[in-house]
Amino acid sequence: MPAPVAQPKTLYDKIWDDHVIDIDENGQALIYIDRHLVHEVTSPQAFEGLRNAGRPVRRPDCTLATVDHNIPTTSRKNYTTTEKFVAQPDSRAQCTTLEENVKDFGLTYFGLTDRRQGIVHVIGPEEGFTLPGITCVCGDSHTSTHGAFGSLAFGIGTSEVEHVLATQTLLQRKAKNMRVTVEGTLNEGVTSKDVVLHIIGVIGTAGGTGCVIEFAGSVVRGFSMEARMSMCNMSIEGGARAGMIAPDEITFNYLRNRPLAPKGEVWDRAEAYWRTLKTDEGAKFDVEVNIHAEDIVPTVTWGTSPQDVVPITGKVPDPANYTDPSKKAAIERALKYMDLAPNTPMEEVKIDKVFIGSCTNSRIEDLRSAAKIIIAAGPEAHVAEGVYVMVVPGSGLVKQQAEAEGLDAVFKRAGFDWREAGCSMCLGMNEDQLKPGERCASTSNRNFEGRQGPGGRTHLLSPAMAAAAALTGHLTDVRRFLGADAEAKIASGPKLKLANPTEFLTDPVLPPPEPTKKAADAVSAAAAGDAPLPSTESSSKVEKFTVLKGIAAPLHVENIDTDMIAPARFLKVLKRTGLKHALFANLRFDANGQPTDFVLNREPYTHAKILVCDKHNFGCGSSREHAPWALKDFGIMCVIAPSFADIFKNNTFQNGMLPVVLSEEQCAELAQEAEQGLELEVDLEKQEVRRASGKPAFPFQVDVFRRHRLLNGLDDIALTLQKAPQIEEFEARRSQLWPWLDGFGYKGKKIPLSAPKLTNKMDW
Numbered sequence: 001m002p003a004p005v006a007q008p009k010t011l012y013d014k015i016w017d018d019h020v021i022d023i024d025e026n027g028q029a030l031i032y033i034d035r036h037l038v039h040e041v042t043s044p045q046a047f048e049g050l051r052n053a054g055r056p057v058r059r060p061d062c063t064l065a066t067v068d069h070n071i072p073t074t075s076r077k078n079y080t081t082t083e084k085f086v087a088q089p090d091s092r093a094q095c096t097t098l099e100e101n102v103k104d105f106g107l108t109y110f111g112l113t114d115r116r117q118g119i120v121h122v123i124g125p126e127e128g129f130t131l132p133g134i135t136c137v138c139g140d141s142h143t144s145t146h147g148a149f150g151s152l153a154f155g156i157g158t159s160e161v162e163h164v165l166a167t168q169t170l171l172q173r174k175a176k177n178m179r180v181t182v183e184g185t186l187n188e189g190v191t192s193k194d195v196v197l198h199i200i201g202v203i204g205t206a207g208g209t210g211c212v213i214e215f216a217g218s219v220v221r222g223f224s225m226e227a228r229m230s231m232c233n234m235s236i237e238g239g240a241r242a243g244m245i246a247p248d249e250i251t252f253n254y255l256r257n258r259p260l261a262p263k264g265e266v267w268d269r270a271e272a273y274w275r276t277l278k279t280d281e282g283a284k285f286d287v288e289v290n291i292h293a294e295d296i297v298p299t300v301t302w303g304t305s306p307q308d309v310v311p312i313t314g315k316v317p318d319p320a321n322y323t324d325p326s327k328k329a330a331i332e333r334a335l336k337y338m339d340l341a342p343n344t345p346m347e348e349v350k351i352d353k354v355f356i357g358s359c360t361n362s363r364i365e366d367l368r369s370a371a372k373i374i375i376a377a378g379p380e381a382h383v384a385e386g387v388y389v390m391v392v393p394g395s396g397l398v399k400q401q402a403e404a405e406g407l408d409a410v411f412k413r414a415g416f417d418w419r420e421a422g423c424s425m426c427l428g429m430n431e432d433q434l435k436p437g438e439r440c441a442s443t444s445n446r447n448f449e450g451r452q453g454p455g456g457r458t459h460l461l462s463p464a465m466a467a468a469a470a471l472t473g474h475l476t477d478v479r480r481f482l483g484a485d486a487e488a489k490i491a492s493g494p495k496l497k498l499a500n501p502t503e504f505l506t507d508p509v510l511p512p513p514e515p516t517k518k519a520a521d522a523v524s525a526a527a528a529g530d531a532p533l534p535s536t537e538s539s540s541k542v543e544k545f546t547v548l549k550g551i552a553a554p555l556h557v558e559n560i561d562t563d564m565i566a567p568a569r570f571l572k573v574l575k576r577t578g579l580k581h582a583l584f585a586n587l588r589f590d591a592n593g594q595p596t597d598f599v600l601n602r603e604p605y606t607h608a609k610i611l612v613c614d615k616h617n618f619g620c621g622s623s624r625e626h627a628p629w630a631l632k633d634f635g636i637m638c639v640i641a642p643s644f645a646d647i648f649k650n651n652t653f654q655n656g657m658l659p660v661v662l663s664e665e666q667c668a669e670l671a672q673e674a675e676q677g678l679e680l681e682v683d684l685e686k687q688e689v690r691r692a693s694g695k696p697a698f699p700f701q702v703d704v705f706r707r708h709r710l711l712n713g714l715d716d717i718a719l720t721l722q723k724a725p726q727i728e729e730f731e732a733r734r735s736q737l738w739p740w741l742d743g744f745g746y747k748g749k750k751i752p753l754s755a756p757k758l759t760n761k762m763d764w
Ligand SMILES: CC(C)[C@H](C(=O)O)[C@@H](O)C(=O)O
Pocket: 041, 042, 069, 139, 140, 141, 142, 155, 427, 571, 621, 622, 623, 624, 625
């Protein structure tokens, strides 16, 4: 609730303070979650957990589900059922499981026959489900996108998805405040995608770790909502928990008349509150980064990390120019994977495929900017020989609007493939994939090894740059398609009529359906005490962690991302187990499925219980809890590294695993001992890592709250549910102060809370 303004606050401080239900002396807070987006990949285990514990979804009115990652993007003309439409069995199972879950738990769902279906991060804003000042989560790292509206939006793991479904709250610690200010005048051909790629190049993929970034400055203020979303979307690639931009006229104009946005007087009240959501003069930021717009030119990535950026006018870096051995090794590794020779001009890099889509760049403005390049290239413009180009709108509504504007005709005439909405070739979970060795110019957000398909090579860029590459067959400076000549071609080219998005937002807003009898029965069974005890029986059970002794496997790779730890094709599981083979699969097995000489295939490391990585930023990228599940299935319960990405770290704790942070030198020492096959002993009680070599133990720090829970094997959800009175009190105040946050169709009915049995372990 709004506290008296004692000292200047940042935008993040304000939203945080407005959502704290409870906070302990160590800064561990319980915060309320206003909006929860759900998709098929990260939710099955969460719903299973609810079922096992007999818990309902606490706020169906604040929850919105869709299917996006696994689905084919081929025509749905002949769609009859999901069973028949989704050919790949595991993908199909995830989609149909979501269909069942939304029915059982009574959730609003945009399925394959709904024209509002699309990528979660496109449909939330489009519908006005995303609003300024809210907290918004999803089991997906790119939830940061929604921060463009001045909300606190971030990705969570599946255990936390279950926590939010059950309690509408999350256990959080406040992050640091970081501000990235972009001032000046943008160069020709530079879009918000180039700006954010440039920023990530400056701060690095771990630059925002532990922070919430506020994007500010005249350049950001001048951006449309679509452009702002592309920027906030990629805050996670800069390591940040979330990205946000203060709401303003541009935000309000975008939201007005969206189906789920407040209306009439309530809108006026909401807008008055939203106008207070900006950083106060003199507020303190822990980290400040200033970017000059003039320094940015159209940008592409050359390597396998989003920080591997270079101006399109630049060259592939040469490892010989680097003295830092770890930087040199990282470049060599990336160049080998990307099959690029040092010093090759970026414009000479030939491509096989182009992907225009993803939650970064699949909105109407992105499609317009790609189409504009085609028109600017003249009536004969056509996809370069041998190149395949896929255009995938972010939602059914974006598709309809693009068709109404004539964009599809421009694409099709130039030989681009015009598809149905979904995540598509952004990650290798559906049929749209790169073949091994293929090179793609992609408007998505991740260029990790194997991201778009095993062995595939990705160059990230803007939609306009992607269109330019499609036409030439190689990475191309988009400015070759701009200027007076281009303007003349645009003037004489096909006339596109800009449509108003609200024309397409006409579907009625209905209350979520009632849960099916199945779910209702489970809940009353729990209330009657017939259901299993959540803390011991539910699938979200946390095991105790005290002392772990065993073989440690050494790794010397920087920025190990969760796509590497658990590649996308293994995310199609419905359980938390069965992922042993997924672990580092692209490194452990060759194209024929034969084991490689990767460390975990060698003795004694096949029995490793600990992983020691002596390079920074372990676990960056996606929020997939499948990464810790795969480690756990292999038998690894502890990872030691100089630093971890936030979501991965959180996910390990959720699974009774321990992430230990030591200095780079200490990690290197331990990795060396691990190379000799020496065991390590990790003692959580004493907070030290002991070594078989007999050398002094290394003490480590760990969050007090997490340590306590690990040592005692406590279940977060059951403990949070003990705070039901405070949660209810918060909700009552929320309804009074911000009535528009009670979701669509919400009738104010009381949400039943199952009453978990208390044991003496639950000592919050
Ligand atoms: C599947 C999901 C967990 C994942 C994410 O968190 O980002 C995906 O959307 C991705 O882009 O890798």
